[in-house]
Amino acid sequence: MGLVLVTALAIGSQGRSGPPTEDQRVRRITSVIRCPTCSGLSADQSDAPAAMSIRDEVRRRVQEGETDGQIKGYLVGRFGGDILLQPEAEGVGVLVWALPLLGVGGAVAGLALVLRRSRVRPGRQVSDADRALVEKALRS
Amino acid sequence: MSAVLGTAAVTLGLVAAILGMATLALGLRRGNPAMLRAGQRYTWLVLAGAVLATAAMQFALHSHNFSLKYVADNGSRSTPVLYTVTTMWSALEGSILLWALVLAGYLAVMARHFRDRATDPIVAWATIFALAVAAFFFGLMAGPANPFRLVAGAIPLDGPGPNPLLQNHPLVAFHPPMLYLGYVGFTIPFAFGLAALVTGRLGEGWLVETRRWTLFAWGFLTIGIVLGAWWSYEVLGWGGYWAWDPVENASFLPWLTATAYVHSVMVQERRAMLRVWNLSLLVATFSLTILGTFLTRSGVLDSVHAFTESPIGPAILGFFALVVTVSIALVGCRGDTLRSPGSIDAPVSREGAFLANNVAFAAFAFVVLLGTVFPLLAEAINGDQLSVGAPYFNRMTAPIGFTLLFLMAVAPALPWRKAATETLHRRLLWPAWAGTLTVVICVASGLRGLSPLLAFGLGAFAGAAALRQLGLSVRGARRAAQPLWRGLFGRANGGMVVHIGVVVVAVAFAASSAYSHRAQFRLGPGESSTLAGHSVTYLGTTTVEHPNKTTTQARIRVDGGKVYEPSLHQFPFGSQAIGSPSVKTGARADVYLTLVVPPDAAGVAVIGVNVQPLIAWLWTGGTIMGFGTFLAAWPGRRRRPQAPEGEPVVSRDEVAPQPAGVGVGS
Numbered sequence: 001m002g003l004v005l006v007t008a009l010a011i012g013s014q015g016r017s018g019p020p021t022e023d024q025r026v027r028r029i030t031s032v033i034r035c036p037t038c039s040g041l042s043a044d045q046s047d048a049p050a051a052m053s054i055r056d057e058v059r060r061r062v063q064e065g066e067t068d069g070q071i072k073g074y075l076v077g078r079f080g081g082d083i084l085l086q087p088e089a090e091g092v093g094v095l096v097w098a099l100p101l102l103g104v105g106g107a108v109a110g111l112a113l114v115l116r117r118s119r120v121r122p123g124r125q126v127s128d129a130d131r132a133l134v135e136k137a138l139r140s
Numbered sequence: 141m142s143a144v145l146g147t148a149a150v151t152l153g154l155v156a157a158i159l160g161m162a163t164l165a166l167g168l169r170r171g172n173p174a175m176l177r178a179g180q181r182y183t184w185l186v187l188a189g190a191v192l193a194t195a196a197m198q199f200a201l202h203s204h205n206f207s208l209k210y211v212a213d214n215g216s217r218s219t220p221v222l223y224t225v226t227t228m229w230s231a232l233e234g235s236i237l238l239w240a241l242v243l244a245g246y247l248a249v250m251a252r253h254f255r256d257r258a259t260d261p262i263v264a265w266a267t268i269f270a271l272a273v274a275a276f277f278f279g280l281m282a283g284p285a286n287p288f289r290l291v292a293g294a295i296p297l298d299g300p301g302p303n304p305l306l307q308n309h310p311l312v313a314f315h316p317p318m319l320y321l322g323y324v325g326f327t328i329p330f331a332f333g334l335a336a337l338v339t340g341r342l343g344e345g346w347l348v349e350t351r352r353w354t355l356f357a358w359g360f361l362t363i364g365i366v367l368g369a370w371w372s373y374e375v376l377g378w379g380g381y382w383a384w385d386p387v388e389n390a391s392f393l394p395w396l397t398a399t400a401y402v403h404s405v406m407v408q409e410r411r412a413m414l415r416v417w418n419l420s421l422l423v424a425t426f427s428l429t430i431l432g433t434f435l436t437r438s439g440v441l442d443s444v445h446a447f448t449e450s451p452i453g454p455a456i457l458g459f460f461a462l463v464v465t466v467s468i469a470l471v472g473c474r475g476d477t478l479r480s481p482g483s484i485d486a487p488v489s490r491e492g493a494f495l496a497n498n499v500a501f502a503a504f505a506f507v508v509l510l511g512t513v514f515p516l517l518a519e520a521i522n523g524d525q526l527s528v529g530a531p532y533f534n535r536m537t538a539p540i541g542f543t544l545l546f547l548m549a550v551a552p553a554l555p556w557r558k559a560a561t562e563t564l565h566r567r568l569l570w571p572a573w574a575g576t577l578t579v580v581i582c583v584a585s586g587l588r589g590l591s592p593l594l595a596f597g598l599g600a601f602a603g604a605a606a607l608r609q610l611g612l613s614v615r616g617a618r619r620a621a622q623p624l625w626r627g628l629f630g631r632a633n634g635g636m637v638v639h640i641g642v643v644v645v646a647v648a649f650a651a652s653s654a655y656s657h658r659a660q661f662r663l664g665p666g667e668s669s670t671l672a673g674h675s676v677t678y679l680g681t682t683t684v685e686h687p688n689k690t691t692t693q694a695r696i697r698v699d700g701g702k703v704y705e706p707s708l709h710q711f712p713f714g715s716q717a718i719g720s721p722s723v724k725t726g727a728r729a730d731v732y733l734t735l736v737v738p739p740d741a742a743g744v745a746v747i748g749v750n751v752q753p754l755i756a757w758l759w760t761g762g763t764i765m766g767f768g769t770f771l772a773a774w775p776g777r778r779r780r781p782q783a784p785e786g787e788p789v790v791s792r793d794e795v796a797p798q799p800a801g802v803g804v805g806s
Contacts, residue, residue: 001572001573001576004576004580005575005576005579005597008576008579008580008583008593009579009583009590009593009594009597011583012579012582012583012587012588012589012590012593013588013589013590013593014588031531032531034527034529038378039385040383040384040385040386040529040530041378041383042529042530042531044658045378045379045380045383045658046378047377047378047660047719047734047736047748052660080525081524081525081526082515082525082526082527083527084526084527085527085528085529085530085531085532086528086529086531086532086535087514087518087526087527087528087532091522091524092517092518092521092522092524092526093518093524093526095514095517095518096510096511096514096518096526096528096532099506099510100503100506100507100510100536103503103506104499104503107499107502107503108499111495111496111499114484115484115487115492115495
């Protein structure tokens with residue numbers, strides 16, 4: 001079963017062959033660009049005029065052969081760093097990526113430690129009073 | 141008159157809450173049962189205050205009493221009756237009133253439910269804490285968020301009506317009340333948790349008492365969130381249902397911690413472990429509802445729901461700080477007695493899976509909270525302007541979601557304490573095959589992409605595991621000569637039904653985010669275009685004058701069949717036109733139409749088309765989750781007295797109902 005699953009996932013994650021089309025690239029870029037006049041929507045999702053003009057601009061630059069990085073750099077230069085919907089991993093922005101990883105790492109490590117300690121610990125000592133209780137319960 | 145009645149009612153609620161707290165506190169101090177019983181009765185006065193204030197507000201809205209600032213700002217003569225009713229929760233002050241009403245309702249139900257145990261200190265303390273929360277919300281209405289404030293100067297003849305987005309779809313009548321029933325419902329278990337800390341009766345008694353309250357609150361919150369997503373989909377017109385908007389996150393955060401809680405309480409009930417952790421989750425859930433209110437209502441975060449820059453921010457933030465401080469102090473004081481007598485024997489066990497579940501949910505909540513407040517943090521640290529949006533949340537939470545789906549599949553098959561490999565193999569074999577075959581079929585039918593395939597495979601795995609549990613339970617009911625449907629009731633079975641709902645939602649989420657198509661077409665009358673195999677034909681537009689708005693409707697034939705009418709509404713007081721999408725719903729995919737630009741002089745309009753698969757599954761899954769919660773809250777097979785598995789458990793005495801006047805705990 002494992003083999004079947006891994007093979008299927010490997011085929012499935014290959015994706016369509018060939019370089020991405022122009023549409024795909026425009027959508028890929030605009031989906032991480034904030035629509036400047038909306039709240040919380042990307043330039044890919046919104047139908048606001050500002051989002052449409054960003055889409056047109058990105059398409060024009062894609063046609064001119066700019067890379068994704070160049071286009072994003074241009075947009076950051078024009079609108080400011082908060083135009084990106086996910087912060088770059090630099091400066092303060094590192095924290096938003098690193099803190100969850102550190103937290104989860106810490107939690108998993110802590111959990112492993114607790115589990116290990118409770119497993120290493122030998123069974124509880126049974127006191128005479130406990131035995132007496134059990135005896136009594138069994139007899140009644 | 142409404143203003144006088146409303147102000148009097150708010151004052152009544154506030155005074156009753158404070159007097160009730162004082163009476164209960166005195167009664168506890170003097171050990172006076174009569175005073176404790178009297179203190180409980182104040183909850184009815186609080187309810188009376190809330191109901192009267194609501195009635196006054198509704199009367200003012202319907203009688204167009206524009207001498208009230210709230211009515212003048214949010215009401216209008218041309219608003220239809222339904223949206224005049226919902227105007228009460230269309231802006232800040234009225235939302236607080238709705239909150240107070242729901243809270244007063246819960247308080248009264250609580251007082252009635254525990255009326256035979258009014259003299260039990262844990263009930264008295266819980267009532268004090270719940271009344272304190274009520275006093276805070278009535279205090280907000282008496283002070284900074286007064287819904288009955290009068291207009292300054294001349295009384296206007298008409299008002300602008302509620303926010304155009306909030307008078308566009310009937311769901312606005314159901315989504316906020318459901319959400320509030322969820323938010324506010326957690327006040328009761330929270331109050332009991334604090335009461336357990338104060339009285340020192342930290343056994344499992346209070347947990348068992350509040351189990352059903354927690355479930356109901358969780359169920360309402362779930363339904364409220366799903367309705368919110370549905371509202372967003374039907375109204376906002378961008379074709380999505382979840383934007384990771386701050387206010388959505390604010391409702392999702394308590395849901396995450398509450399979901400962790402409803403799982404980890406089972407460990408405490410069965411094994412008497414995780415006491416501090418469970419209390420912390422409960423405190424986190426309650427305080428996150430307050431923090432969410434602060435974030436979304438104070439205007440610190442940019443959001444469609446942050447109606448106004450309001451003066452209540454500091455008050456709510458102060459209350460949040462108070463809740464957290466008191467809770468941490470109480471847990472700190474009781475730290476020594478909270479140490480659990482049980483311990484985990486093996487990581488591969490039911491309790492081990494619940495621990496992993498809790499780590500995953502805590503991580504999920506942490507990511508969502510961090511992402512939501514990070515723009516504020518970054519600005520505070522070095523003045524950087526940053527945005528954190530959907531791409532971040534999707535990327536960070538997807539692995540956690542996969543982990544949770546996997547746990548959902550495995551955990552129900554794990555026995556408590558320790559699992560033998562052989563048992564596990566036998567129980568998980570066919571669910572695992574179901575997952576594998578699903579992936580194979582999906583790949584064979586041409587679906588690509590690792591994330592959606594993983595989601596479908598794990599979803600099928602988890603769904604099959606849940607179905608297997610339900611099948612066993614139904615078979616058990618047949619053996620016991622009970623009607624078969626008994627096998628679906630009770631916490632474990634209802635929980636499995638909820639799991640199936642979660643799987644359906646997860647599959648829908650994965651499919652709709654991975655395989656959506658969107659495009660805008662410039663079409664003249666009679667012209668057609670095609671997107672993802674669906675044809676759209678633009679037929680023309682009509683303009684309709686309503687009393688409260690002017691609507692431009694486009695007529696669009698989809699797939700040569702029915703005609704759909706996405707529209708643009710122009711409200712007299714709103715500057716921007718508000719779009720209303722029109723959706724062709726299908727079991728396989730939705731075709732979502734918007735009128736982006738109305739026809740120009742040449743008659744050419746811009747039509748937005750959005751084809752997303754399996755959207756209907758979201759609402760179906762949400763319904764299944766709500767139904768499952770109902771089944772879980774239904775009394776199942778009684779297992780009382782709850783036999784702890786294995787190790788001895790201290791202080792079980794408070795599980796049984798206390799006779800009046802007794803019950804100072806361990």
